[in-house]
Amino acid sequence: MIFLPPGAAYCRDFLRLEPMKKYDTGTSPIREREAEDYFTYRGIEEWVRGFVTAANIVGAKNGSGDATKGKDLYELMPQLFEYCRSHRDDIFSNAVLQFLTAPHASAGK
Secondary structure (H helix, E strand, C coil): CCCCCCCCCEHHHHHCCHHHHHHHHCCCCCCHHHHHHHHHHHHHHHHHHHHHHHHHHHHHHHCCCCCCCCCCHHHHHHHHHHHHHHCCCCEHHHHHHHHHHCHHHHHCC
16 A cells, blocks of 8 residues: 655655754744745645554554654654655655654664
8 A cells, every 4th residue: 555645745755845844843934935835844744643643543453552652743754854865766655654663663762
């Protein structure tokens, strides 16, 4: 199965949105010329939140618990950018799957 978020089917699409991370703190006003990318980035964040929620539901059924081991979404997004920089032609959902299945996710690091 392939899961594709709106606006970033591939890592290379997601990477163009990296400058939008600056808005994660909520302290910068959105610049008009960045509004479209900002809302695309926010949509992807929410897609990731839903993906992780689904993983948590499956994990709860299997007794494994929190898929992100306490990391919030804003801690996860930079790791997704890091993965995508090394895997530009990969589908974006693989970045999330990689995070969820990596040893650091299951070991609680």
